[in-house]
Amino acid sequence: MSNDAGRLHVVATPIGNLEDISPRAVRVLGEVALVAAEDTRHSGGLLNHLGLKTPLVSLHEHNEAQRIDTVLARLQAGDDIALVSDAGTPLISDPGYRLVRMAQQAGIEVVAVPGASSVTAALSVAGLPTDRFVFEGFLPARASARRQRIKALASLSSTLVLFEAARRLPAALADLQVVMGGEREIALCRELTKRFETARLLPLEQMREWVESDADCRRGEVVLVIGPPAEAQAPPPVLPAPEVLALLRAEGLGARSAARVASRLTGQSVNALYDMASGQPRTPG
Incomplete structure (x- = not known):
């Protein structure tokens, strides 16, 4: 690592409840020379809430490739920079991977400032096995591609964590039920840490029926946690x-x-x- 270069801090921010930001994250956001944010308006509101005046620059999926050189130049000149996403831990289905990779390759120190993540929050309340899990992110939007991806995931012996847009939730649950069967357990974790937080565990068929009958389930941020196949959960046979x-x-x-x-x-x-x-x-x- 270069002794003269600054450090890139990958900073987790709240996924809803602003009380979830850590004192360390607040300190780092106040000390760095620049905050690279997925959405400067959203992150600007957080900084205002914290009473911080740190300058912001946008870094999102559409401009990350073009902004990397500028951000790297600031780091190499000795500036400490914080990378944040709209909510939660950066790079978890959010931009920033290219910047972190190139910073590593350039010999710049990259520091994790951990905190809120909807993935771990959902796993902690789902009521499903957590010793092994696979994070898939968002399923494809097109129905045919979505079903193909679900088929590839269906036989995995680990718990699955998926993100889904609320408007696509009924269609996604229908496809999950067709491929995985109506008895497969699934937890719907919605609006985590917010006022209308919901975490409910049901068989897939019952979950689909509940979501279709309750419009509130089709609003807000959604994380789906799907249990492994029943045969994967059975204890190994013991000989006499x-x-x-x-x-x-x-x-x-x-x-x-x-x-x-x-x-x-x-x-x-x-x-x-x-x-x-x-x-x-x-x-x-």
Whole structure:
């Protein structure tokens, strides 16, 4: 990293509730020489709310390629710059990837200032497995392309996180149901951290019916969290204790060691399994 260059701070901002901004984010936004914002009007309102006067420059999907050289030149001249999106963590279905990549390649330090994200917020309230998840972003707008993409995702053994425009929600849910089946669990997380926040978990068929019957569900910002297929959630089969013991003994374990391992696998008593492995039933004393 260049000692003379400034730093690029990737700053998360609230997804709704302004109280969610961190003290560190406020400090960084006040200290940097420039804020590169997806929408300067939106971010300008946030800065005004925070009482900050930091200059803003727009950096969005339509001008990012043209603005990168200018922003990089400021960084290389020693200016610290903050990158923000309209809401949440930049680069998560938002612009900024090109700038961060080129800053890295230019030897400029890139610093994360973490905070709000609709992806992690939705996962935290969905009621679905979170040990493994895949973030897909927005599904294609065209029906044929959307169904093809859903087919490619349907068999993944991880929880899926999708963004969807509220106006396309009924059509997207219909396609999800056709491809994945009506029993697949899905959580609708809408307007997270805002006044009308909603998080509801239902089978796909019931979710589609609820959304079609309630116009409020078709308003605001929407995150969909889809559970893995039922077979992916089933616990692995456990062999009967005698078979487990036989396999362990065949691998060369002694009766006591085999009993200890089999106990952890089956939940049965070590003593009972040792008696079974050694062929010496214990007599009551």
